[in-house]
Amino acid sequence: MLERKKIYQTLDTVLNFSTADETAVILISEDLALTRFANSEIHQNVEERNTTVRVQTICGKRMGVASTNDLTPAGLKEVVSKSMDLAHYAPENPDFPGLLPPEPVPAFEPYSPDVESFTPGKRADAVKTFVKIARASRLSCAGYVSASSSTVSYGNSRGACLSACSSLVNAELITFGETSSGYVSRFSHRLQDIHFEEIAQEAVQKTLQGANPRELQPGEYPVILDTPAVVDILTYLAFYGFNARAVQEKRGFLTDRLGEQIFSPLVNIVDDYTREENIGIPFDYEGAPRQKVILIEKGVARNLVYDSITAFREGKKTTGHALPPPNTWGPVPLNMIFLPGDTPKSEMLQSVQKGLWITRFHYTNTVDPRKFILTGMTRDGTFWIENGQITHGVKNLRFTQNIIDAFRNLSMVSREAYGVGEEWYKAFAPAVKIDSFTFTSATLF
Amino acid sequence: MEDLARVAIEEAERQGATYVDFRYQREQFEGVETKQGKVEAVERTHSEGFGVRVLLQGSWGFSCSPELSRSRVVQTIRNAVKIARASRKVQQSPVTLDDSPLATQDYQTPYRIHPFSIPLDEKVYFLEEAHARMAKVNGIYLTEGALRFWEKEICFASNQSGFVRQKILESGGEIACYALKNGELQRRSYPSYHGGNVATAGFEFIHELSLVENASRIAEEAVALLSADPCPTLTTTLVLGSSQLALQIHESVGHATELDRIFGTEISFAGGSWVKPTDFHSLRYGSEWMNIISDSTLPRGLGTYGFDDEGVPAQKVYLVQNGILMNALSSRETAVKIGMRSTGAMRADGWNRIPLVRMTNVSLEPGPLSLDSLLSDVQKGIYMETNKSWSIDDRRLNFQFATEYAREINHGKLGRLLKNPLYSGITPRFWGSMDGVGDASTWQLWGIPTCGKGQPMQSAHVSHGAPVARFRNVQVTSSK
Numbered sequence: 001m002l003e004r005k006k007i008y009q010t011l012d013t014v015l016n017f018s019t020a021d022e023t024a025v026i027l028i029s030e031d032l033a034l035t036r037f038a039n040s041e042i043h044q045n046v047e048e049r050n051t052t053v054r055v056q057t058i059c060g061k062r063m064g065v066a067s068t069n070d071l072t073p074a075g076l077k078e079v080v081s082k083s084m085d086l087a088h089y090a091p092e093n094p095d096f097p098g099l100l101p102p103e104p105v106p107a108f109e110p111y112s113p114d115v116e117s118f119t120p121g122k123r124a125d126a127v128k129t130f131v132k133i134a135r136a137s138r139l140s141c142a143g144y145v146s147a148s149s150s151t152v153s154y155g156n157s158r159g160a161c162l163s164a165c166s167s168l169v170n171a172e173l174i175t176f177g178e179t180s181s182g183y184v185s186r187f188s189h190r191l192q193d194i195h196f197e198e199i200a201q202e203a204v205q206k207t208l209q210g211a212n213p214r215e216l217q218p219g220e221y222p223v224i225l226d227t228p229a230v231v232d233i234l235t236y237l238a239f240y241g242f243n244a245r246a247v248q249e250k251r252g253f254l255t256d257r258l259g260e261q262i263f264s265p266l267v268n269i270v271d272d273y274t275r276e277e278n279i280g281i282p283f284d285y286e287g288a289p290r291q292k293v294i295l296i297e298k299g300v301a302r303n304l305v306y307d308s309i310t311a312f313r314e315g316k317k318t319t320g321h322a323l324p325p326p327n328t329w330g331p332v333p334l335n336m337i338f339l340p341g342d343t344p345k346s347e348m349l350q351s352v353q354k355g356l357w358i359t360r361f362h363y364t365n366t367v368d369p370r371k372f373i374l375t376g377m378t379r380d381g382t383f384w385i386e387n388g389q390i391t392h393g394v395k396n397l398r399f400t401q402n403i404i405d406a407f408r409n410l411s412m413v414s415r416e417a418y419g420v421g422e423e424w425y426k427a428f429a430p431a432v433k434i435d436s437f438t439f440t441s442a443t444l445f
Numbered sequence: 446m447e448d449l450a451r452v453a454i455e456e457a458e459r460q461g462a463t464y465v466d467f468r469y470q471r472e473q474f475e476g477v478e479t480k481q482g483k484v485e486a487v488e489r490t491h492s493e494g495f496g497v498r499v500l501l502q503g504s505w506g507f508s509c510s511p512e513l514s515r516s517r518v519v520q521t522i523r524n525a526v527k528i529a530r531a532s533r534k535v536q537q538s539p540v541t542l543d544d545s546p547l548a549t550q551d552y553q554t555p556y557r558i559h560p561f562s563i564p565l566d567e568k569v570y571f572l573e574e575a576h577a578r579m580a581k582v583n584g585i586y587l588t589e590g591a592l593r594f595w596e597k598e599i600c601f602a603s604n605q606s607g608f609v610r611q612k613i614l615e616s617g618g619e620i621a622c623y624a625l626k627n628g629e630l631q632r633r634s635y636p637s638y639h640g641g642n643v644a645t646a647g648f649e650f651i652h653e654l655s656l657v658e659n660a661s662r663i664a665e666e667a668v669a670l671l672s673a674d675p676c677p678t679l680t681t682t683l684v685l686g687s688s689q690l691a692l693q694i695h696e697s698v699g700h701a702t703e704l705d706r707i708f709g710t711e712i713s714f715a716g717g718s719w720v721k722p723t724d725f726h727s728l729r730y731g732s733e734w735m736n737i738i739s740d741s742t743l744p745r746g747l748g749t750y751g752f753d754d755e756g757v758p759a760q761k762v763y764l765v766q767n768g769i770l771m772n773a774l775s776s777r778e779t780a781v782k783i784g785m786r787s788t789g790a791m792r793a794d795g796w797n798r799i800p801l802v803r804m805t806n807v808s809l810e811p812g813p814l815s816l817d818s819l820l821s822d823v824q825k826g827i828y829m830e831t832n833k834s835w836s837i838d839d840r841r842l843n844f845q846f847a848t849e850y851a852r853e854i855n856h857g858k859l860g861r862l863l864k865n866p867l868y869s870g871i872t873p874r875f876w877g878s879m880d881g882v883g884d885a886s887t888w889q890l891w892g893i894p895t896c897g898k899g900q901p902m903q904s905a906h907v908s909h910g911a912p913v914a915r916f917r918n919v920q921v922t923s924s925k
Contacts, residue, residue, distance in 0.1 A: 036900055038710040041537040045528045046507040046901075048797045050494070068491040069511045079491070086487045089565040091573075093483055120506075120531030127535045142713040144900050174713050249480075249587055250625055326486030328478050328589075362716065365836045367847050367867065367924045370630040375845050377838040379716075398836070398843055398869070402925070422714075423902050441869055441920075443843035444719075 001151050002029040002051050007163060010053060010071060011155035017080040020057035020087055022099045024156040026285055026324055027053050031149050035123040038142035040131045045120060055083040056325050058099065061092040065326045097312035102160040105289045108274060108282040111149065112190040115167040118147035126171065126196045133200035134175045139207055141200075143173040147191065154287040164281040169194050174380050175203040179445075180213060180393050182206025183360050183380035185228060185420050189279050206359065206381040210393030215442060216384065218397060222355035223437040224348055224385070230338060230429040231420045232361045233374065233403055237269070238333050238425065240369045242295050242303075244310035245330020253372035253404060254301055263299040263407040266341055266432075270294050271305060271321070271333035277419045277428040280335035283320060285327075290320035293333065299408075307331040338429040341413025348412045348433050350388035356397075356437075357383040357390060367400060375400040377443065397439040409435045449495065449518050450602035456522040457499050458604060462529070464500035464542060465522070466603035468754060469493075469513075470796035475561060477568050478591040482576030484569055494796035497522055501529035503539020509797045543781040545789075547606035548758045552751020554614040555744075556647030560594035563648050568592050571618065571651060575660040579622040582664035584671065587623040592616075592651060593643065593894070595906070601756050611751045615906060616650045617643025617892060620660060624667040631670040631864065633663035633849055636891075637688040638832045643892035643906065644745040666850060669862055675923035676851050676866035682823045683868055683919040686830030687883075689848050691891040691909035694809055697872040698730070698737055699909070700898075701841035702764050702772075703790075704779035705802040715898045716839030719872065720770065722783055728770040731876025734812055734914075737765040739774055741789055741805040746908035747892040748792075748805030755800060757789035764807065768876075776802050794903040801899050806890070808910030812882025817857075819881045819915050826854035827921050829866050834924075845869040847924060865923040875916060883912035 002010075007027055014025040029051040036044035053076065054067040064086025068079040126145045134141040146169070153163035171194050172185040182203040186194055225233075239246075246252030254262075272292045273280025283289055286308050294302045306314075307322030310331060321331035349357070359381030367373040378397050383390045412433035419428040450467040457465035471493040478486040496509035499522065506529030508521045560568075572590035579588045595615040602608040619641020621634040636642040636654060644650045685693060705711055706718040720728065730737075741748050741759035752758050755777050763771045773783070774790040779802060791800035820828075834847035851866035852859045888910055896905040 032901060034901060035532075036710075036713070037535060038712055039537065039708070040535075042532040042535045043505065043710050044507070044799060045505060045532045046509075046799055047524060047528060048509055048901075050511055050797055052492070064487050064489075066489040066491075070491065070493060082489050082491075086489060086565065090487045091484045091566075091569060093485060095483070095485075120528045121534070124531040124534040131535060142709065144713060146900075172713060176712075249623075251587075251623070251630065255628075326478070326488050328480060328485045362839045363836045365834050367834045368630075368865070370628070371924070373924050375834065375836045377836065377843060379839050396838060396843075398838070398845060400845070400924075423900070441843060441845070443838045443840070444871065445840060445842075 001031055001149055001165065004163060007151065007153045011153060011161065013073065013076050014053060014055055014080055015155060015157055017077050018057055018084065020059050020084050022058040022157050024056040024099050025053060027051065027153040029151045034144055034146035035127060036144040037127045040134065040140045042124060042127055053079060054324060055079050057083040057087045059087045061094055061096055062087050062090045063093060063096055064090055095309055095313065097308050099156045099158055100286055100288055100308055101158050103289055105162055105283045109164050109166065110189040110276050110279045111165045111167045114191040115147040115149055115169055118169060118191050129196045130173050130200045133197065134204060137204045137208060139175040139177050139204060141173060141175045146170045152281055154283060156287060160287040162283050162287055166279050166281055168279055171196060171199055173199050173203045175207045177207050177211050180207050180210035181380045182210065187419055187426065189276065209390060210381060210383060213393035213395045216394045216397065218439045218441050220436045220438050222352055222435050224352065224357045224431055224433050226359045226431045227418055227429050228360040228420045229358045230432055231427045232364050234336050234338060234427045234429060235425045236366060236374060238336055240366060242305050242333050243330040244304040244306045247304055248310060248313060251369055253370055258301050260301055261299050262301050262404055263296060264410040265298040266410055266413045267296050267299045267407055268339040269296040269336060271336050273335040275337055275428065278335040278337065278426060284322040285324040286322040288318045288320040288322065293319050295333065305331045305333045336427040340415055340417040340430040342415055343412045345414045345416050345431055348414055348431065349385060351412065351433065352385040352388060355385045356394065357385055372403045373400065374403055395445060396443045398441045399438060400440040401438045406434050406437055411435050446600045447608045449513065449515065450608055452515050452518045453497050453522050454602065454604045456519050460523065460526040462499040462501050462526060464604060466498050467495060468796065469495040469600040471598045472795060473596045476591065476593045479572040479576060480589050482573050482588065487565065492795060496796050497525050498799060499525045499529050500540055501526055502533060504529045504532035504536050505540060506532060507799045540778050541781055542777040543786050545757045545777055545787045547756040548609045548752035549607055550751060551609055552611040554612065554645045556614050558648040560616050560648040571656050574657045575620045578657065578660035579664040582661060582668060584624045584668035585622045585664045586625050590620045592618040603756055606756045609752060609756065613645060613750060614647060615643055615747060616646050616648055617641055618651050618654050618656055620656050622664045622667050624671050626671045629671060631667045633667040634831055635659045635663045640894045643747055643894050645747060645749045646745055670864045673862040673864040676827060676863040676921055678922040680918050680920050682826030683916045683921060684820065684823065684826060684828045684854060685914055687887060687889040687911045687913055688891055689830050689832050690809065690911035690914055692832045692835060694807055694909045694911060695893060696835060696837045697841055697844055699804040699807040701872065702774055703802045704773040704775040707773060708779060708782065711898060714900050719840040719842050724770050725783060726771060729768055730765045730770045730873060731768045732879045733767050734879050734882045735765050735768045735876055736763065736810040737807060738810060739764050739788055739805050739807050743806040745890060746806030747894065747906035748908050753789045753791045754793045755791040757787045760789050762788050774802050774804060792905055794905055798903050801903060803905040804896065804907040806908040806910065809912060811885045811888040811912045814881050814883055816883055816887050816913055819883055819913060820854060821857040822881065823854045823857055827866065828852045828854055828859055829868065842872050866921060867924055868919050868921045870919055878917045879914055880917055881915035883914060888912040
């Protein structure tokens with residue numbers, strides 16, 4: 001990552017080059033190291049360092065955005081010039097409210113220097129641990145371990161100057177037997193929080209438990225969705241649900257439903273960057289302080305998240321959830337937490353007479369964003385539950401489900417919860433029990 | 446740049462690497478997006494740097510830098526060697542590469558009008574005019590439009606090849622509109638969903654897209670869908686329009702025939718394949734009508750180039766011939782494992798990413814049937830076009846697609862409009878049920894600039910040529 005001094009110098013340089021009415025600059029500096037393995041060997045091992053400068057210039061109601069990774073004075077001058085060129089020729093956008101004035105932002109940096117010690121050798125050692133534990137049960141494994149650190153900085157011609165860094169260690173493991181697989185994923189901003197042996201043991205246990213899966217007829221079943229499956233659904237809630245723009249454009253399922261009891265009273269969802277489990281930073285890409293927003297309270301849809309444009313349309317103040325400009329998608333809650341309940345997972349399991357335990361979904365997609373119908377496949381740990389116990393693995397199934405109905409039929413929320421996610425979205429969630437979940441077809445494995 | 450490549454190769458060999466490649470890449474993007482005819486996003490991006498791959502005693506290491514200096518190249522090579530040394534700690538067998546002939550010639554996308562030379566207002570005109578026509582249709586409440594252009598310059602060299610350059614230019618655009626009534630939303634896109642259509646071409650391609658000319662039609666269709674009957678639930682004959690068939694090829698053939706997936710190295714993220722490494726020349730993938738080609742020489746495809754990111758020249762190969770699996774999308778490392786040569790499909794989405802096995806232009810060859818004769822053999826069936834939703838399992842077997850638009854087929858003729866259609870199936874059964882393929886007049890090339898794969902995630906630009914085709918005994922229904 002770039003040093004802070006160099007970051008501030010770069011922000012200043014860009015702002016000084018610009019002669020636009022208003023100028024904002026976002027600088028993102030990232031280091032990424034990732035070791036990927038499959039068939040119990042490392043097949044990809046990469047490291048990257050890059051810094052991108054994004055310049056937004058405004059001339060009246062005209063706006064242009066340009067970005068570069070060339071940080072030389074000539075490169076910065078050129079990116080400002082390109083941005084101004086676009087702003088000069090762009091048609092006016094009457095909805096653009098202008099840049100935000102500076103506001104105080106709390107100091108908060110989910111960064112741990114121990115990520116720097118996750119060298120190629122240490123990453124290979126972690127993979128070795130996975131391979132050794134999997135092999136002891138005659139299993140193979142695939143996945144990745146990675147460490148990254150990034151600094152997001154924001155400055156504008158109204159005087160805003162913000163910077164926050166974060167770190168992220170990720171470990172994802174799937175162990176494979178002849179007929180089954182088991183998935184476990186953990187992340188933290190601290191390397192010391194990642195326990196590679198525990199991850200491997202949990203994945204191995206899932207794989208062994210799922211061996212020789214049996215076919216199951218598609219239909220409606222009670223399910224326990226484990227944390228990764230819940231986070232998958234939360235991702236779609238974030239992008240299609242709580243996004244004020246999706247509601248303003250009547251695309252989202254929360255259109256005209258704020259204040260309504262849409263989910264079970266057991267569902268409580270907030271967006272809160274201060275919970276360290278989610279690795280958030282205290283401001284958004286417009287330099288606005290991120291607010292803690294209660295999204296769902298006891299099943300009632302309470303609030304949406306806003307950026308300056310969507311807030312301006314409704315005469316509100318931004319909640320600090322803007323994505324980088326230019327953004328036609330709208331604001332997104334990037335630090336969602338589904339608040340844990342008070343039921344141990346073991347008790348949830350015991351409560352199921354006949355049903356399914358779903359570890360994870362694959363290739364989930366919206367069938368109808370307005371009705372909030374999703375489809376996707378189960379993978380890497382789908383089990384049949386009978387009389388409160390997991391009895392055997394089940395061949396993977398496709399769900400096609402109205403999620404509003406599913407979360408309305410949610411009857412238990414686990415006490416245990418953790419953060420999980422892919423590169424583009426992470427969230428913190430418990431496991432949940434849903435009394436009826438619709439599977440529309442089955443696959444061959 | 447040739448000097449820097451030489452420095453990289455010399456330093457890697459000095460460090461004991463048996464293989465090294467150096468790839469410089471410079472990318473520029475320009476995009477314009479409108480909503481309700483108003484310009485909401487105008488953007489230009491630039492990214493530039495180099496990446497090096499080394500093989501040290503059969504283990505890979507990759508490192509990269511945006512800083513183009515001799516000292517940085519040396520440092521980057523040393524880092525890649527250090528990483529490769531760590532990879533050796535967990536290695537089953539050393540990586541070997543095939544003996545593919547490597548590119549010796551430079552390449553440039555042919556084009557007539559460079560899109561960066563066109564003033565912004567001329568670009569915006571197409572979107573504003575399309576909006577005006579869509580918004581005129583009663584019942585349309587939201588319109589969208591976008592034009593996007595990419596220029597990519599690549600220099601490649603390895604210790605097994607010379608220094609070659611290529612310059613790729615891509616242009617594309619899309620429009621869409623939404624109709625809403627009693628809480629029900631219908632969207633129509635043109636020319637397709639997933640970025641509309643994109644080609645390796647200049648601004649002339651935007652003229653050819655006829656965005657403005659098609660705006661009123663899609664708006665009327667979106668409104669008409671609101672009062673259409675839902676697609677019935679039944680097992681029936683399905684005729685897929687070209688753009689939906691393109692996505693069907695993408696998900697159930699293209700990804701499934703990527704050789705790295707077949708060997709399991711993508712399993713943790715995007716998934717594996719139902720195809721096994723021993724299946725070539727024997728596996729029946731589909732019916733006799735099925736001829737799938739990977740062709741990176743095809744004019745205007747997003748998978749069209751002079752050479753891939755390992756320096757393997759562009760080529761045309763049958764992946765499936767008369768329904769039998771013949772070859773795979775492959776790299777030098779994966780091809781040698783099945784006793785074949787790379788099909789030149791290694792592609793990276795930037796200087797800071799390693800190349801992965803990706804799709805090129807993967808197309809279904811046209812058949813002999815006109816659209817009328819293809820429909821004439823359908824007593825009862827459904828016609829679907831323009832993808833709306835897509836999902837497939839991690840071995841590329843169980844798929845489910847929803848489309849924006851469907852028509853009933855009755856006694857060989859297209860009949861009433863149907864809304865919210867979706868169909869599902871299992872890959873080899875579905876392709877095995879194909880019993881009619883449209884002729885060249887129904888065949889169209891579709892560029893998809895959003896194909897995700899890899900960790901870290903990479904987005905590839907790929908194309909699919911598809912005619913209209915007919916499938917029997919397919920499960921169809923509507924989203925409830």
